[in-house]
Amino acid sequence: MSSEVATRCELVSVLTSDILELLHLWILIFGRRCHRRHEVARESRYTIVVDNRWNRKSSAKSPMEKIDLTEAVDAVRSGGVIAFPTDTFYALGVDATNESAIRRAFEVKRRPADTPMPVLIAKPSQADQFTDAFGNVSNALANRFWPGALTIVVEAKESVPNVLMGGLGTVGLRMPDHDLAQRLIAQAGCGITGTSANISGQPPSKDWRSIRESMGDDLDALVVGECGGASSASTVVRIIDGGINILREGPISSNAIDLALNGPQ
Numbered sequence: 001m002s003s004e005v006a007t008r009c010e011l012v013s014v015l016t017s018d019i020l021e022l023l024h025l026w027i028l029i030f031g032r033r034c035h036r037r038h039e040v041a042r043e044s045r046y047t048i049v050v051d052n053r054w055n056r057k058s059s060a061k062s063p064m065e066k067i068d069l070t071e072a073v074d075a076v077r078s079g080g081v082i083a084f085p086t087d088t089f090y091a092l093g094v095d096a097t098n099e100s101a102i103r104r105a106f107e108v109k110r111r112p113a114d115t116p117m118p119v120l121i122a123k124p125s126q127a128d129q130f131t132d133a134f135g136n137v138s139n140a141l142a143n144r145f146w147p148g149a150l151t152i153v154v155e156a157k158e159s160v161p162n163v164l165m166g167g168l169g170t171v172g173l174r175m176p177d178h179d180l181a182q183r184l185i186a187q188a189g190c191g192i193t194g195t196s197a198n199i200s201g202q203p204p205s206k207d208w209r210s211i212r213e214s215m216g217d218d219l220d221a222l223v224v225g226e227c228g229g230a231s232s233a234s235t236v237v238r239i240i241d242g243g244i245n246i247l248r249e250g251p252i253s254s255n256a257i258d259l260a261l262n263g264p265q
Contacts, residue, residue, distance in 0.1 A: 076192060120174055
């Protein structure tokens, strides 16, 4: 009799263990589904632009050329705010000629109104949309360092929205060395703001996930891709009366700028 009781107790123990394991598995699966539904609901507020063939470990031949940017371009053209990768960090982009879109970018970034936003262009000739002051010095720097991490600050046209310039009357222009960013700007048909995609006062990021976390709910499109290898924001130079003033030194050094303008000493 004791042997039979022992057998039954062992059977109950096994069944209990199996039931608990199944219950744990059910909770795990159900929990993941609930979490996934939450993520989908969260992401549905904006568009994540990505191609399934994109490979984060790819090399120089960028598979980002395969990404269809139509939705991101449409967002820019309709006055929306997007985030996209560049040669330095992720940028917060709007149509740089659309005053209401620029104001919205300031709100998303929580940027002080007296701090201007730079403009990214797809080719040097696009600078003519924003300035008549692209002279010999500006052209020499653009010819040497564009595409690349050099922002050239010049006097702006009267047609440039004052909010973009932070009331300073100047505009910072840059052509990024990044195929996806150049394609996006070219397809949009306008200069796009290139301020870093972060809340003011916080560090810039190369990771789209951190962008989604910090400002995803305020975006109309988030372009997933790889940023370039620069470890700092672009160098910024101000053109004044044919000379230059380096406002911020970044990947392009003051020595390299001096060499480009004056040649070897």
